[in-house]
Amino acid sequence: MPDKKIVNSWNEWDPLKHVIVGRADNCCIPAPEPAVDVKIPPDSVMKGKHGRRTQDSIDKANELLDKFVKTLEGRGIRVDRPTPLKFDEKIATPDWKAEHMFGCMPSRDVIITVGKEMLEATMSFRCRWFEYLAYRPLIQQYFMEDPDMKHESAPKPRLTDKDYHKNYLSDEVSIEQRLKWAEKKYFVTTEEEPLFDAADILRFGKDLIVQHGFTTNLKGIDWLKRHFPNHRVHTVNFPGDPYPIHIDATFTPIRPGLILNNPVRKLPKDQRKLFEDNGWEIIEAAQPAHNSPPPLTYYSIWLSMNILVLDPKTVCVEKSEVYQAEQLDKLGMEVLPVDFREAYGFGGSLHCSTTDVYREGDLQDYFPKQ
Numbered sequence: 001m002p003d004k005k006i007v008n009s010w011n012e013w014d015p016l017k018h019v020i021v022g023r024a025d026n027c028c029i030p031a032p033e034p035a036v037d038v039k040i041p042p043d044s045v046m047k048g049k050h051g052r053r054t055q056d057s058i059d060k061a062n063e064l065l066d067k068f069v070k071t072l073e074g075r076g077i078r079v080d081r082p083t084p085l086k087f088d089e090k091i092a093t094p095d096w097k098a099e100h101m102f103g104c105m106p107s108r109d110v111i112i113t114v115g116k117e118m119l120e121a122t123m124s125f126r127c128r129w130f131e132y133l134a135y136r137p138l139i140q141q142y143f144m145e146d147p148d149m150k151h152e153s154a155p156k157p158r159l160t161d162k163d164y165h166k167n168y169l170s171d172e173v174s175i176e177q178r179l180k181w182a183e184k185k186y187f188v189t190t191e192e193e194p195l196f197d198a199a200d201i202l203r204f205g206k207d208l209i210v211q212h213g214f215t216t217n218l219k220g221i222d223w224l225k226r227h228f229p230n231h232r233v234h235t236v237n238f239p240g241d242p243y244p245i246h247i248d249a250t251f252t253p254i255r256p257g258l259i260l261n262n263p264v265r266k267l268p269k270d271q272r273k274l275f276e277d278n279g280w281e282i283i284e285a286a287q288p289a290h291n292s293p294p295p296l297t298y299y300s301i302w303l304s305m306n307i308l309v310l311d312p313k314t315v316c317v318e319k320s321e322v323y324q325a326e327q328l329d330k331l332g333m334e335v336l337p338v339d340f341r342e343a344y345g346f347g348g349s350l351h352c353s354t355t356d357v358y359r360e361g362d363l364q365d366y367f368p369k370q
Contacts, residue, residue: 006146007357009113011203012253014361015311018078020107020138021069022353024061024346025084027103028052029296030127034164035188035214038298046296051100052088053296053346061105061343065353068316068338075310075336080357082107082134091130095160102127104134106347107355109246111135112198114208114228115363117150118142121198122157124189124215129159135355142357154223155194162192178242182213185237187244189217196220199246199352202253205364207232207274209251213244232370234274238265248351249302252285254333255312256366260285262302278367286327289320290341297345306349310336316350 006018030036031050042048045057069079087101102125104110110131112119118139120132132153143151157163167173168188181187189195196216201224202209208231210221218235225233238250240262251267252260259275261267263284275282288304304324308316317325319337329335340349347353 004146005116005148005358006142007113007116007118007149009203009356009359010115010205010361010363011359011366013255013309013312014359016072016077016309016356016359018080018356018358019072020080020082020111020135020355020357021065021072022103022105022107022347023081023084024053024058024065024103024105024343026052026087027058027061027105027346028087028100028127029298030102030125031099033098033126034161034166035125035169036127037169040296044296057296057342057345061346064340064343065105068340068350068353071316071336071338072310075314077310078358080138083137085130085134091127093129093158095158096126098126098129100127101130103346104131105343106199106352107135108248108352109197109199109347111139111355112201112203113356114203114231116146116148117152118357119198119227120153122154122195122220123197124157124159124163124195124217126159129156152227154196154227157193157195160192163190163195164188165190175242179239182237182242182244183239185212187212187214187217189214191217191219194219194223196224197246198355199248202247202251204253205366206230207234207365207367209234209236209247211235211244211247211250212237213241215245232367236267236271238262238267240265246348246352249300249304249306249348252305252307252351254307254309254315254328254331257281258283258331260305262305263287265302274367274370277369280366286323288324289322294341294344299344299348303344303349303352306351308350308354318349
């Protein structure tokens with residue numbers, strides 16, 4: 001077995017040298033299930049129906065993803081790609097059936113790299129239960145190439161109806177009620193079994209910051225604490241978000257000591273102590289350049305701050321998000337504009353679409369005062 005290090009990533013900002021970028025092949029708009037109920041306009045290209053996205057939209061998304069890959073490779077970064085499944089086929093477990101799966105564009109959601117370990121998340125949507133299989137060929141390759149690499153998989157949840165609060169997504173529930181629920185930390189998932197998506201976790205060396213929300217429950221966070229006993233795992237939530245799915249369009253570290261925070265989803269004052277006691281500055285992210293997301297995109301306009309940091313001085317930003325780019329430029333960052341907006345609907349923006357494999361650097365303690 002070759003003696004070389006392939007897997008190593010301790011934070012969100014050290015120099016990126018190896019990354020996985022998703023693919024749009026066979027991506028679907030998910031059918032209704034207990035934690036998902038997207039509304040598809042009848043006058044859209046999907047004609048009101050869930051299922052496989054149109055080939056034109058898939059081709060366009062793949063074109064943008066491929067251009068993003070070339071941008072990264074042009075900076076000397078190795079890029080690998082997942083192996084798409086037949087996401088438009090029916091799936092089933094002994095407990096439930098689904099009309100189809102989701103896709104493998106937002107690879108950040110499924111796998112997180114912590115040091116030399118790549119961990120497969122439980123996932124909390126039924127349509128994403130088998131998604132890890134798209135990444136197994138790469139993970140098996142890394143396992144064979146790197147004798148120190150650890151491949152871990154969290155326990156697969158059953159995702160029965162007991163995992164979800166019934167009628168949580170009902171159209172009869174007002175946005176005001178949803179905001180009250182978010183403030184009380186009452187989300188669509190129950191505490192039946194551990195659930196977490198990898199994109200709810202941010203890595204700060206010895207500390208992991210995990211969002212409690214739609215896709216990660218408290219049992220999932222407890223499992224992460226037990227799984228990473230040498231790390232300090234902190235729970236955060238953002239009451240201004242009625243649909244808190246993933247942390248990386250809300251709270252974005254860009255270098256040691258500096259974090260962008262969504263101004264409408266502010267970190268509560270009592271949860272800021274960890275950062276303030278250790279000299280970290282939390283600043284409000286710039287306003288998005290758009291008032292609405294692209295058609296058939298079920299994510300907020302705050303994908304504007306879903307940026308990919310290549311190193312503490314370099315960052316990729318979606319090219320139309322001029323206000324976010326300007327803010328980062330004024331903060332002393334080299335900004336690389338990336339055309340990506342028409343791929344948003346497939347699972348998010350630049351951070352969502354990637355999974356770190358290797359960043360330079362080693363384990364550091366960024367929050368010694370606790």
